[in-house]
Amino acid sequence: MVRAKVVSHPFSYKVKKQANPVNLESWAKQQLTNPGQHDQVMFIQGGPGRGKSVFCRMFADWVRQHLHPIWTPILIRLRDIHAFEENIENTLSASVQADFAKKDGWLTDPNTRFLFLLDGFDELRMQGRTTGGIEDFLKKVGYYQENCQRNPQLGHRFLVTGRELALQGIVTPRNLERVQIALMDKTLQQQWFSNWGNLVGQDKATGFKKFLQAQHCPERVKELAQEPLLLYLLAAMHRDGKLTDQMFEGTSSINAKILIYQTALDWVLTKQRPEDLNFELTEQQTDDLRRILTEAGLCVTQAGGEWASMTMIEERLKGDDGARELLEKAQKRIGENPLRNALAAFYLRPASGSVVKEGAVEFVHKSFGEFLCALRLKESLEEWTEPRKKGRGFTINHDQLAEEIYDLLGYGRLTPEIVDYLMALLDTSDDFRPVELFERLEDFYLCWCNGEFIDILDETTLPQKTGQKLRKHGVELGQRQVDIAAGLNTMILLLELNRYAEKKNELKDKIDFHPCGKPDTEGFDRQRLLRMISYSNSVEFDNFLITIRRFLRQADLSGANLSWAYLSGADLSGADVSWAYLSWANLSGADLSGADLRSADLSWADLSGADLRSAHLPSADLSGADLRSAGLREANLSGADLREANLRSADLHEANLENIFWDEDTKWANVRGLETAINVPEALKNYLTSS
Structure with missing residues (x-):
């Protein structure tokens, strides 16, 4: 049994904070069976490893057994859809690879009703996965669902699943019924323990249960055990004697998860090898096998996060002598290419949705692939700062570094999950040299901003080389897309290193990233970030926002010119945006809680629905700004200019309104919390009382 919580009801824009x-x-x-709800799209959201795809398969099979032919289930993995038609019916026809779907009228047969289970909303293989494109697809599903309710010849239903992050910044259809898969409670865990006992024996299952319930078991482990995938890995580790309570003492949630994945990786490398590799392996050969898996993780991520071609993995391994020798040794035993068989045992399987003819693989659990990708990136980031044995400098020179950055980061987007794994792995590494890494990446970033890697006329550019290499393996990216991806992913790493340094006293003065350069210095260019936003959006309208918005928290954007920038839904919490120019910028729904906006120019900016709790806004220019439904609880607005601003339904609980500027065009309708606000001008109190 899986439990979920209702997140929001159809035709309501309010998200439920608490639900049974x-x-x-x-x-x-x-x-499915209530006719009154047949105009609603069912949407199941949940984090990685929560069981969304498994539920889809199980529910589709239950419908097939118990409700067919009243309902005919059709399970479609959205990652397998390679072309999206303007008409949703044509997209469904192309996705259902069966003869009946090729006939005209298959969707209008009054005697047949389909339940379409669209699994993996966050894995849509749209061109660039733009917010607008994904939003448009979901709107089409919602509109078609309403048509099915009105038209007796249709009557079909839709169930969609995906990670909740995929909905950030998206206006969802009004007829979306959203539920979120809840963490496993004790009742569900008890059922799981019972089933686990049937597999490994009740004694071992009982022992694992007692381990989790013991007082000395770290709370972090108990929390992770509420997630199905991690519960299984913990159980397997306990079964093999690899799980102790001392392992997790003092670890954070992400570090505990990494420890579980690393132990699981060691487990499959040493205990769960396929027959093709079932010979005595030296420690060096085990490391070679680990390298094969991390390269597979990188390839799957570069190819879009779903699958990667075998030839892509093989090509990346050509330069690794150890991995090649290991595979050659296995080849002598089985007489064929061993890579495909070797990968099959390590949480990978053939990719059914791939269009690559020579074969492709995908990870059974996407989160495990993201962890392996982070491991691969960690190796390179450490190598980039390895000092030369003789003389000054690094073993990898400037030109080699640029080539490797494009090779590793010149694709799509680094996900928050990969970045979290990467930074936690680096933090515990003896070979992590944060200052040197920051300086080298910042140097690359500045060169990228100046177009030095793409504006080369007398030779093939690095973006072009990388794009050509990726295209051979089914990853269609032009050199502009590759160049933009390499630059933005490097910016993500710089932002993360800056956040990392803020927590380390010995690094605060050595790592200080300003996307526009530090104000009042020779390298300061207030227009730089705005130019990079425009350049990034030249391939997709909101490409910069989709890529960077979750990594801007605590960023230093002081003095930057971001007028007219599109930053809707961006996470700018705790950021320094003082003295910045943000007039006419779109910051609707953005998280600016705790941000420093002193003397910032926010005139006529769209801040509707923005979170400005505890934000510092003294002397900020908010004239004409749209602050409808904005959260300004405990915000400091002393001396702010609110003339012609729209504060309808804004939350001003305990906000500081000392010496604010306002006029008869400032809109205060339905403003909340004004009675608890601090230093409210008497003239404003009298105005609101009389109006």
């Missing part, structure tokens, strides 16, 4: 859990299977059955 429901049985997910019962909820889905009730949604």
